[in-house]
Amino acid sequence: MESAQTSAAGVARKVSEYMLRHDRASGHLGITIESVDEGHAVLAMTVRNDMLNGLDILHGGVTFTLADSAFAFACNSRNRKTVALNCTVSFVAAAREGDVLTATAREVSLSGRTGIYDVSVRNQKDELIAEFRGTSYGTSSPVI
Amino acid sequence: MESAQTSAAGVARKVSEYMLRHDRASGHLGITIESVDEGHAVLAMTVRNDMLNGLDILHGGVTFTLADSAFAFACNSRNRKTVALNCTVSFVAAAREGDVLTATAREVSLSGRTGIYDVSVRNQKDELIAEFRGTSYGTSSPVI
Amino acid sequence: MESAQTSAAGVARKVSEYMLRHDRASGHLGITIESVDEGHAVLAMTVRNDMLNGLDILHGGVTFTLADSAFAFACNSRNRKTVALNCTVSFVAAAREGDVLTATAREVSLSGRTGIYDVSVRNQKDELIAEFRGTSYGTSSPVI
Amino acid sequence: MESAQTSAAGVARKVSEYMLRHDRASGHLGITIESVDEGHAVLAMTVRNDMLNGLDILHGGVTFTLADSAFAFACNSRNRKTVALNCTVSFVAAAREGDVLTATAREVSLSGRTGIYDVSVRNQKDELIAEFRGTSYGTSSPVI
Secondary structure: OOOOOOOHHHHHHHHHHHHHHHOHHHHOOOOEEEEEEOOEEEEEEEOOHHHEOOOOOEOHHHHHHHHHHHHHHHHOOOOOOEEEEEEEEEEOOOOOOOOEEEEEEEEEEEEOOEEEEEEEEEOOOOOEEEEEEEEEEEOOOOOO | OOOOOOOHHHHHHHHHHHHHHHOHHHHOOOOEEEEEEOOEEEEEEEOOHHHEOOOOOEOHHHHHHHHHHHHHHHHOOOOOOEEEEEEEEEEOOOOOOOOEEEEEEEEEEEEOOEEEEEEEEEOOOOOEEEEEEEEEEEOOOOOO | OOOOOOOHHHHHHHHHHHHHHHOHHHHOOOOEEEEEEOOEEEEEEEOOHHHEOOOOOEOHHHHHHHHHHHHHHHHOOOOOOEEEEEEEEEEOOOOOOOOEEEEEEEEEEEEOOEEEEEEEEEOOOOOEEEEEEEEEEEOOOOOO | OOOOOOOHHHHHHHHHHHHHHHOHHHHOOOOEEEEEEOOEEEEEEEOOHHHEOOOOOEOHHHHHHHHHHHHHHHHOOOOOOEEEEEEEEEEOOOOOOOOEEEEEEEEEEEEOOEEEEEEEEEOOOOOEEEEEEEEEEEOOOOOO
């Protein structure tokens, strides 16, 4: 019988928890893991005052960091150390203090060493805040 | 006689200083303005331990935030409030604790409301860390 | 009672047929309209020998042109003349002579003048060939 | 003494001429090689009536194809077979029938298997028409 520890979803969870625990940069953003599985990750984050830019809206760099973390957890979910080659992000609507954002990453393709992942960032009203696409490159090492 | 306050470079400096002062998200990154002018901006940042990810290298979200700030200062430099439509970033090499990064933004084109800005992020050895391209959209409001 | 000519889908079809008829560049590619509606378009194209590159696979420029046309029909579907600001395309797998490609465009967001459209290009086995994302900018003129 | 056939520039020229000769898709566009060297390529093309879209301006797919060819010649210039992972293109100004376009590709970075190439497409007045960025992935095979 397959236990949660050895199933695909169990591996994905262990890897993402390891990555989040060791990630000092995103740690102070209060990001939490809602769910994670092979090629998928859903993260949540509440917008705080110290995340705002000079226009009193969420800084694009913080939006990017949230989406990038979801991308990282999705593309490392098989415990193969995988890095970002490039990313694009489209900013659709502003997020404001108190908003609860959800970043949902899904694997669009994975062939050989390279993969494509789309991440949608939405607020508590399910309004689209940003749309992110990352291209990944898999190394030969495990994450943990 | 044109004073520093009213020259193009003077306006660019006043706007960027205003933006940096009110930007809580990038404020804690210790970003400094090296130079700024119409359509241009050069920023610097030292990589600290609390900016690293689980692999002990600079988090891509922090690299993005530095480049995005240089982009913002360059595209707002004429005191026209301008927002990012979308951005792409290519990660070329890893940055490590203690590295001093410089983000240099230049205006590739500006026609009507939309502009293109390229930002190169380099370390203290002039090695390319990341290459960023942002597309901007100008509103009808001033920044300050 | 609303007729096909005045319904949203009817407008979308009339605009896309007009655009395809006047488009000399994509005309010789044998592109056909499978379906079109507000914010959506599905096109088909058969890969011919004269579309191949030096490696005997479909030229990326032809793949792009097919996806770009689907994007154009989707973002002009409300009869508002709309142009491309920028596009990204990821090449996932090679297409070969005789393959029948389908490009499916969907509207990810439309707010104010700017929109985001994703286009998937798949072959007759439903394998992903390329993934395209276009950012549009709406003018104040009608298409027809 | 190094001959033109064995120098870096000579290899680049032989590879690009081979690629152009075997490329049926871009062959009919009348693209010519202005210059080519390690990591660089300059191509030219005159805009013909059969390259126009329904708005009587150059089709974005043709602009992309020209830039993509310059990218391909630059990234294959060392005779290592190299493919495109993804590309972005920003459309800056319209090109019209009779315009003579020049696509200039330069290597922004090359590390390991992946490279970044920027291609500027300009008209006979040196006005920017489009700005293209391609990410390449090198295989283990030679081109010729």
